[in-house]
Amino acid sequence: MIRDLKLAVRRLSRSRGFLATSVLVMAVGLGSISAVTSICNEVLFNPYPFPDLDRFLIVQAVTERSNGRFGLSRPDFEDLRNLSSQFDEIAAMAVVQLNLIEGDQATAVTAARTTTNLFQMIGARPLEGRLFQPSDSLHEGSTVVLLGEDVWRSHFNADSEVLGRVIDLNGRGYEVIGIVPSSHRFPDQAEIWVPMAKEVHETERQQRGLLALGRLGPSSNRDTAEAELGLIAQQLEQDHPGTNETWSFALSSLSEFRIGPFKKTVGLLAAIVVLILIIACVNVGSLLLERVSSQDREFAVRYSLGSSQWNISRMVLAESLLLSFLGGVVGLAFAYTFLRLILTSLPPEYIANLNFGLDPAVFLITALSTVVAAILAGVLPVLRVSQLDLNTCLKEGGGQSVRFYRQRARRILIVGEIALSFVLLIAAGLMVRSFLNLQAVNPGHRLEGVLAVDLVLPSNPYSAADLRKSYYQDLLQRVGEVPGVESVAAGSFLPFASWGRSYLKDESGVRGAEFLAGVQRVSGNYFETLGIPVLLGETFSSFDREDTKQVAVINQGLASRLWPGENPIEKLLWVASDEVWRTVIGTVGDIQRVGLGGNSQYDIYLPYSQASGGRMILFAAANNAEPSLLLLLRQTIREVDPNVAIKRALGLDSALADLVAPQRTISLMILIFGLSALILAIVGIYGFVSFQVVQRRREIGIRIALGGTTQQVTWLVVRKMIILAGAGIGIGLLGGVLVSQLMQSMLFQTSGLDPVTFLAVVVLFLLTVFVASYIPASRAARVSPALALRSE
DSSP: OHHHHHHHHHHHHTOHHHHHHHHHHHHHHHHHHHHHHHHHIIIIIOSSOOTTGGGEEEEEEEETTEEEEEOBOHHHHHHHHHHOSSEEEEEEEEEEEEEEEETTEEEEEEEEEEOTTHHHHTTOOOSEEOOOOGGGGTSTTOOEEEEEHHHHHHHHTTOGGGTTOEEEETTEEEEEEEEEOGGGOSSTTOSEEEEOOTTSSOOOTTOOOBEEEEEEOTTOOHHHHHHHHHHHHHHHHHHOHHHHTTEEEEEEEHHHHHHGGGHHHHHHHHHHHHHHHHHHHHHHHHHHHHHHHTTHHHHHHHHHTTOOHHHHHHHHHHHHHHHHHHHHHHHHHHHHHHHHHHHHTSOGGGSTTOOOOOOHHHHHHHHHHHHHHHHHHHHHHHHHHHTOOHHHHHHSSSSOTTHHHHHHHHHHHHHHHHHHHHHHHHHHHHHHHHHHHHHHSOOSSOOTTEEEEEEEOOHHHHTSHHHHHHHHHHHHHHHHTSTTEEEEEEESSOTTSOOEEEEEEESSSSTTOOEEEEEEEEOTTHHHHHTOOEEEEOOOOTTOOTTSOOEEEEEHHHHHHHSTTSOOTTOEEEETTTTEEEEEEEEEOOOOOTTTTSOOOOEEEEETTTSOOSOOEEEEEESOOOHHHHHHHHHHHHHHOTTOEEEEEEEHHHHHHHHTHHHHHHHHHHHHHHHHHHHHHHHHHHHHHHHHHHHTHHHHHHHHHTTOOHHHHHHHHHHHHHHHHHHHHHHHHHHHHHHHHHHGGGOSSOOTTOHHHHHHHHHHHHHHHHHHHHHHHHHHHTSOHHHHHHTO
């Protein structure tokens, strides 16, 4: 085989154009496989380096009253840990924001309050110091902390002397006892960890905010665990009907939890790159088939000189293997560049713990794919060589034997390539159109010229609600005086992001069945600052206090749900999260949330002066939200209280762009793959037509000699190619319809059978076929008839 490879190197080095084209085509296919293998390996097969990873499951709460999944309450978690026999360990955690105060500088850090068994359960080893022990959470107000490796390096210069030092978190001292390596960062967004002491979380069962991670016992599996959780849920519903009615538990693997709604997308990407590899193999196989067809006389001479059929076949397979190997090497470089592009297109919060790279698993899959590609690309050329007729080849010139077989095989290949490329372009077109619809939707509020500053108040001294209210009132007044600020307000969430949720009911006994709605706590100028239209009634004022009538503003969707055709003003609503009856004083327009990908929500706005929470976001509207204004806002916030940290500060339009970054990146990836398929189709069509006109040179010369014009000869070749393309597009349409139905759940305001997308792809493909076939056909039609006939 080594001798065959050396011979293949010599033979291919004499055909540099063929070599470069084939290697680049293979590189596209194998590079796509390498890139998506890296993504799948990171998010599906190896999301965390935990021992016995398949034994870990996320436990969440679900209810019949609403879609989606929720956290667990502290009492439910305790009951689950005590009653479950399928899990040998269960840990709980809650993500919170804390302020790391160093001198007069406050930095917001994401902390995870966790049970002390978490790191022992996931098999973590500290870089320095020790991890949590059970005794760390026995006493109330535990004051030890674990630093993440990133925080340790960025804030403490990777200094081992930080162990034993007391750092200020939210105005309270915590002793650093250890450093957690980045590889065992869990949850993904956590930067530091503190023990979950008894007083940290509310003890009411309706306060569901804990994420639970369980490890199955050696003899347990997911099915038995789900069955047991169902029985536990039934028992809790019987014991606590007021809070646990209709509630149960749901399990998900770590990979399912990590990629969430993008699981189908990852599967779609995997299917796409397999198709691209097949197209690449078809292309290279077609090029090899043309190459061996033009070498019939050479092979016949080799046969006559004693070479066996196996020797000739090995020589062809060696060329295919060499082309695939070189394509795999170049493809790895393509994959590395592609992965860097994907990572840079995502905001930092989306790539926590993600390390798309070319690890051993990627190299292994690429190597296996290279061998498979070599076989797929070489099978038809080898069959072609095996059917050579020695006498016919020596009698006829330049590869005219077995013409019918050659033509039929090439036509089947080109039709299949066009069909597969068409299906991929349909998928790419639907995803791009879906993302364009996502961006074009009206969010229902102002985006341009609004700055959002995410504030984190330390619990000390702001543990009391009155102190938090006083701080925000003072801050809003001070920020409103900043030059350039038109209006200022505060809200508990970004308007288009996920909100808090609460059950609501009206005073009627029929229509008032409880259901979930989004809850936003806002200051008085919120609707004016964000440009949300007020449709009926009024909004909040400074007269709304805890000792006055409890009020609320609702959106149009909620008003239509509860009181269709009626005036909702002065209607009463029960808000379960506050356990208060509130009077509706106004209705406002609907806004789109969750990356603009959801339908209109049922929303309720509560005045912060009556329903104060912890964390708030400052919104400042200005004519020109320049960076200088952001600096003035930062300075003002520090002047009011230097211990209040800014988690993030940017324009609302930029925040929205970051929120839809995953959809944008996925659309970009599929578009790149779709265009890759189109380029491969162009190469295949161009190569096919070029070979056709070479084989028909004499016929073309005769036609021109008999008076045929250049346009007539060109159209003769192009027409046959368009007929083949029509067959491929017809097959591709059937495949596109099937794929589009599978993609329907991934699309936003786009039908899987979107006629605009299908028509655009058909037109694009026909234009591509025309151009890719017209160029070589027109060049051949300009050949001198005498020269064409003489060449025969």
